[in-house]
Amino acid sequence: GAVVSQHPSRVICKSGTSVKIECRSLDFQATTMFWYRQFPKQSLMLMATSNEGSKATYEQGVEKDKFLINHASLTLSTLTVTSAHPEDSSFYICSARPKLAVNTGELFFGEGSRLTVL
Amino acid sequence: GQNIDQPTEMTATEGAIVQINCTYQTSGFNGLFWYQQHAGEAPTFLSYNVLDGLEEKGRFSSFLSRSKGYSYLLLKELQMKDSASYLCAVNGRDSNYQLIWGAGTKLIIKP
Numbered sequence: 001g002a003v004v005s006q007h008p009s010r011v012i013c014k015s016g017t018s019v020k021i022e023c024r025s026l027d028f029q030a031t032t033m034f035w036y037r038q039f040p041k042q043s044l045m046l047m048a049t050s051n052e053g054s055k056a057t058y059e060q061g062v063e064k065d066k067f068l069i070n071h072a073s074l075t076l077s078t079l080t081v082t083s084a085h086p087e088d089s090s091f092y093i094c095s096a097r098p099k100l101a102v103n104t105g106e107l108f109f110g111e112g113s114r115l116t117v118l
Numbered sequence: 119g120q121n122i123d124q125p126t127e128m129t130a131t132e133g134a135i136v137q138i139n140c141t142y143q144t145s146g147f148n149g150l151f152w153y154q155q156h157a158g159e160a161p162t163f164l165s166y167n168v169l170d171g172l173e174e175k176g177r178f179s180s181f182l183s184r185s186k187g188y189s190y191l192l193l194k195e196l197q198m199k200d201s202a203s204y205l206c207a208v209n210g211r212d213s214n215y216q217l218i219w220g221a222g223t224k225l226i227i228k229p
Contacts, residue, residue: 006160034217043205043221044161093160106151107217109160 002028004096006110013084014118021079021113023094029074030096034107035067038091050077074099084117091115120144122220124206129226130196138191138223144210151217152180152191153205161205164191193225201227 003026013019023033032051036044048064050056050071058064068080077096081088091114095107122142130136142150149168153161167173167182167189179192191204206220 043219046217046219091158106163106166109162112158112160114158 002026002096002098002108004030004094004108004110006094006113008113009111010114010116012116012118015085016083018080018082019084019115021081021092021094021115023077023079023096023110025075025096025098025108028096028108029099030077031074031099032097033071033077034095034097035069035077035079036093036095038093038112044093047079081115084115086117089115089117120210120218122206122208122218124204124220124223126221127224127226129228130193132196132198132227132229134196135192135194136196136225138193138204138206138225140189140191140206140220142187142189142206142208142210142218142220144208144218146210147184148209150180150182150189151207151209152178152189153207155203155205155222157202164204196227198227198229201225 005024007022034049035047037047038044046059047062048056048058048069050069052071052074056069071077091112093112094110124140151166152164154164155161165180167180172181177194182189203222203224205222207217210218
């Protein structure tokens with residue numbers, strides 16, 4: 001099956017620093033990538049949708065200046081958490097929709113990145 | 119508004135059968151997904167239903183009734199490794215496939 005690689009899997013940082021998380025589709029082109037956040041024992045919460053070559057669409061309540069998303073190519077999207085604070089500590093997951101899977105809507109998920117802000 | 123409901127937690131015995139229900143109310147419908155998520159890991163795809171009826175895939179089957187806004191995931195011959203959360207998600211908006219997620223059902227398998 002299609003593989004999505006997410007890096008880093010775990011990151012610990014100090015409050016006020018910025019953290020970049022990468023999401024790569026390894027064997028397919030992804031026209032659309034989604035970024036989710038998941039707090040313990042809660043469901044996935046969509047943060048933003050990014051389409052290659054255009055600005056990301058953020059969900060209501062998600063600060064676009066704090067969570068910077070760049071989808072520079074068909075295989076790479078990045079999420080940068082700027083000036084991270086302890087309340088940003090969460091499990092961040094990306095998913096990608098293959099360019100050729102327009103009729104199934106199937107998504108492939110990265111492994112997730114656990115961010116801990118001290 | 120848009121809403122997806124599924125039970126919070128279920129318990130079943132190894133070797134048995136369990137059915138996890140999901141009801142949804144969304145503005146439009148373009149398919150329903152079931153995902154499995156083990157603790158601390160990302161979700162993995164299980165099934166996709168867009169037409170009414172039952173889709174069988176090995177030990178897992180998924181059913182959809184669009185008129186009732188209802189789906190279920192049926193797991194047969196339960197194994198201990200099936201202990202996980204099962205997430206129901208609906209594509210209820212547009213062709214960009216933004217999914218609306220249920221809160222997930224935590225399935226506990228006992229020997």
